Amino acid sequence: MLKRLLSNDMPRSRVLALLLLAVLLGLAFAPFIFPGVKALSVAAKILVFIVLVASFDLLLGYTGIVSFAHTMFFGIGAYGIAISASRLGAGWDALFIGLGASLAVSLVLALAIGLFSLRVRAIFFAMITLAVASAFQTLASQLSDFTGGEDGLTFKLPELISPSFEFADEPFLGVSLDGRLLCYYLLFVAAVVLVLALLRIVNSPFGRVLQAIRENEFRAEAIGYRVVVYRTTAAVLSALFATLAGAMLAIWLRYNGPDTSLSFEIMVDVLLIVVIGGMGTIYGAALGAVLFVIAQSYLQDLLKLGSEAASGLPWLAALLSPDRWLLWLGVLFVLSVYYFPTGIVGKLRARALR
Amino acid sequence: MKTDFDWTPLALVPVLALIALPLTGSLSTWLTLTVAGLAMGMIIFIIASGLTLIFGLMDVLNFGHGVFIALGAFVASSVLGLMGDWTGSGELWRNLVAVFPAMLVAMLVAGAVGLAFERFIVRPVYGQHLKQILITMGGMIIGEELIKVIWGPAQIPLPLPEALRGSVFVADAAISKYRLLAVAVGLVVFGLLAWTLGRTKIGLLIRAGVQDREMVESLGYRIGRLFVGVFVVGSALAGLGGVMWGLFQQNLIPQMGAQVNVLIFIVIIIGGLGSTGGALIGALLVGLMTNYIGFLVPTLTQFASIFLMVAVLLWRPQGVYPVASSR
Numbered sequence: 250m251l252k253r254l255l256s257n258d259m260p261r262s263r264v265l266a267l268l269l270l271a272v273l274l275g276l277a278f279a280p281f282i283f284p285g286v287k288a289l290s291v292a293a294k295i296l297v298f299i300v301l302v303a304s305f306d307l308l309l310g311y312t313g314i315v316s317f318a319h320t321m322f323f324g325i326g327a328y329g330i331a332i333s334a335s336r337l338g339a340g341w342d343a344l345f346i347g348l349g350a351s352l353a354v355s356l357v358l359a360l361a362i363g364l365f366s367l368r369v370r371a372i373f374f375a376m377i378t379l380a381v382a383s384a385f386q387t388l389a390s391q392l393s394d395f396t397g398g399e400d401g402l403t404f405k406l407p408e409l410i411s412p413s414f415e416f417a418d419e420p421f422l423g424v425s426l427d428g429r430l431l432c433y434y435l436l437f438v439a440a441v442v443l444v445l446a447l448l449r450i451v452n453s454p455f456g457r458v459l460q461a462i463r464e465n466e467f468r469a470e471a472i473g474y475r476v477v478v479y480r481t482t483a484a485v486l487s488a489l490f491a492t493l494a495g496a497m498l499a500i501w502l503r504y505n506g507p508d509t510s511l512s513f514e515i516m517v518d519v520l521l522i523v524v525i526g527g528m529g530t531i532y533g534a535a536l537g538a539v540l541f542v543i544a545q546s547y548l549q550d551l552l553k554l555g556s557e558a559a560s561g562l563p564w565l566a567a568l569l570s571p572d573r574w575l576l577w578l579g580v581l582f583v584l585s586v587y588y589f590p591t592g593i594v595g596k597l598r599a600r601a602l603r
Numbered sequence: 604m605k606t607d608f609d610w611t612p613l614a615l616v617p618v619l620a621l622i623a624l625p626l627t628g629s630l631s632t633w634l635t636l637t638v639a640g641l642a643m644g645m646i647i648f649i650i651a652s653g654l655t656l657i658f659g660l661m662d663v664l665n666f667g668h669g670v671f672i673a674l675g676a677f678v679a680s681s682v683l684g685l686m687g688d689w690t691g692s693g694e695l696w697r698n699l700v701a702v703f704p705a706m707l708v709a710m711l712v713a714g715a716v717g718l719a720f721e722r723f724i725v726r727p728v729y730g731q732h733l734k735q736i737l738i739t740m741g742g743m744i745i746g747e748e749l750i751k752v753i754w755g756p757a758q759i760p761l762p763l764p765e766a767l768r769g770s771v772f773v774a775d776a777a778i779s780k781y782r783l784l785a786v787a788v789g790l791v792v793f794g795l796l797a798w799t800l801g802r803t804k805i806g807l808l809i810r811a812g813v814q815d816r817e818m819v820e821s822l823g824y825r826i827g828r829l830f831v832g833v834f835v836v837g838s839a840l841a842g843l844g845g846v847m848w849g850l851f852q853q854n855l856i857p858q859m860g861a862q863v864n865v866l867i868f869i870v871i872i873i874g875g876l877g878s879t880g881g882a883l884i885g886a887l888l889v890g891l892m893t894n895y896i897g898f899l900v901p902t903l904t905q906f907a908s909i910f911l912m913v914a915v916l917l918w919r920p921q922g923v924y925p926v927a928s929s930r
Binding site: 365368371513524586587 | 664666727733734736737738740742748751752756861864869871872902905906908909916
């Protein structure tokens with residue numbers, strides 16, 4: 250049963266299995282274990298990032314394609330929900346229409362970019378996506394009567410998943426049973442289903458072909474696989490999953506703006522997470538996203554302590570200031586590309602083999 | 604290089620200018636826009652030249668190139684800040700005496716950082732494109748954060764020296780003085796690059812090393828050192844370009860490297876990934892297009908370069924001067 254759920258892709262390392270179990274249980278009972286508004290928001294952000302990063306892993310880790318337009322699809326998903334909910338009102342139909350429309354837009358865009366630039370070298374694709382993504386960001390902030398411009402859009406959702414809705418008077422285990430809780434579990438179920446679907450994809454015969462292309466494109470073509478078709482399909486699938494992740498984000502925040510879902514910083518974050526977690530594993534995306542979001546939310550407090558301790562040396566204090574935490578993450582990223590090219594997950598699996 | 608030189612892409616620049624002539628309405632407006640576009644193109648060429656050099660010769664895709672541009676601009680702002688009485692005076696020669704050392708220091712610093720960057724970041728990943736993209740992105744993040752540490756995260760003004768402000772009027776067309784300087788510097792950079800690569804022994808060795816590294820090494824030349832030199836020169840050019848770009852924008856933010864990255868990638872894609880001449884044409888086209896569209900349809904200014912890239916790639920999928928490489 251478990252094997253079928255995980256598509257036969259077991260963790261293959263006891264430590265990894267325990268970590269993944271801890272993440273799963275921690276997220277499943279997050280509202281009850283970690284009470285408080287901030288903690289729940291962090292948990293929800295983790296769920297969104299797990300899906301986003303895992304979908305990027307399908308592209309980078311399994312197919313060996315670097316795309317910088319991943320946040321563009323993420324943004325399309327978030328804007329789809331935001332625009333339809335703010336125009337059609339707070340109903341379930343608006344959600345589904347927005348989701349369907351954004352998936353269609355992502356499909357067409359990913360297909361166009363893929364067919365246009367995947368025929369040539371991988372670096373070409375990286376540069377083209379960078380250019381397209383920056384153009385899209387400009388477009389989103391310029392069409393302000395449609396997207397709310399720089400201010401973004403705030404909108405209402407169906408009553409059932411809004412914070413104001415309470416379906417029980419008595420709090421259960423110290424947690425008030427309201428729409429926010431339901432919304433969190435909606436996200437949780439969506440994240441679990443999507444990650445399992447991604448595992449299914451990468452462990453299918455199709456996924457094996459992607460890995461063959463990653464390892465040796467020329468040979469894969471020679472065996473008779475049409476590399477362009479497979480690559481484009483992978484790019485489209487990855488874009489669709491990213492769109493769903495964007496929709497999850499918009500549903501949770503009930504707000505979307507260019508900085509929330511389209512900024513290049515998110516792209517950089519996703520790249521960092523996928524490499525540090527472990528490329529080509531999907532599980533690495535889950536672990537990496539948890540570590541990253543927790544670090545982003547709580548590590549800065551730690552840095553603040555270090556910065557205050559080092560206040561005698563101004564330059565050290567400047568290096569340790571909480572705003573500079575990306576610097577340390579960047580260093581960690583470079584080191585991990587060199588010394589753990591397989592990331593956390595690869596390292597754990599290698600240890601289990603010894 | 605046995606084949607005849609391909610003139611078609613070169614004709615694109617005047618063709619684009621001629622297409623714009625009836626659209627802009629008056630001759631003086633057109634002249635102003637065209638000169639402004641060519642000057643902007645020259646500045647873009649200076650920032651892109653280092654990247655196209657490193658990629659064309661060493662096959663290293665440096666996504667961290669933008670950091671060197673930002674570094675050059677910030678170093679120049681510090682140098683110019685120290686020379687306030689030179690930049691504030693109205694005499695042209697005094698201003699140039701202030702600007703040239705700033706350029707020189709920016710190039711030296713960017714070159715030195717490039718040396719370290721090559722040694723610690725790029726050297727272990729020669730020949731692996733995927734890792735190069737990842738690693739240089741990491742280098743870019745680190746560099747941008749360090750710039751924030753040294754110069755602070757806020758925007759810094761970089762005013763033009765007195766005598767370089769204002770415009771010269773030629774036949775009713777306003778041409779700002781700074782742009783004339785930019786064109787001069789750009790032409791010098793292009794001339795030096797073309798001459799070094801095409802007419803000197805060092806250029807010969809570099810080109811031979813690109814063709815067949817082992818053979819050149821077996822003749823007793825240290826290609827490794829030459830290539831490090833190429834990387835340093837590329838970074839120094841980025842520093843110089845950063846000064847020009849910074850003076851053009853007149854204010855600096857630490858994220859400018861990432862913003863410029865998109866622009867220079869478009870330019871080298873149009874140019875054919877690694878051709879110096881192609882990068883020059885690409886940069887001029889982007890500069891002209893941005894200025895014309897900015898005048899005709901201001902809302903589309905941001906997309907001008909993207910349109911251009913798509914149009915060029917539909918015509919020649921590998922760019923205007925594809926660098927033939929079996930790699």
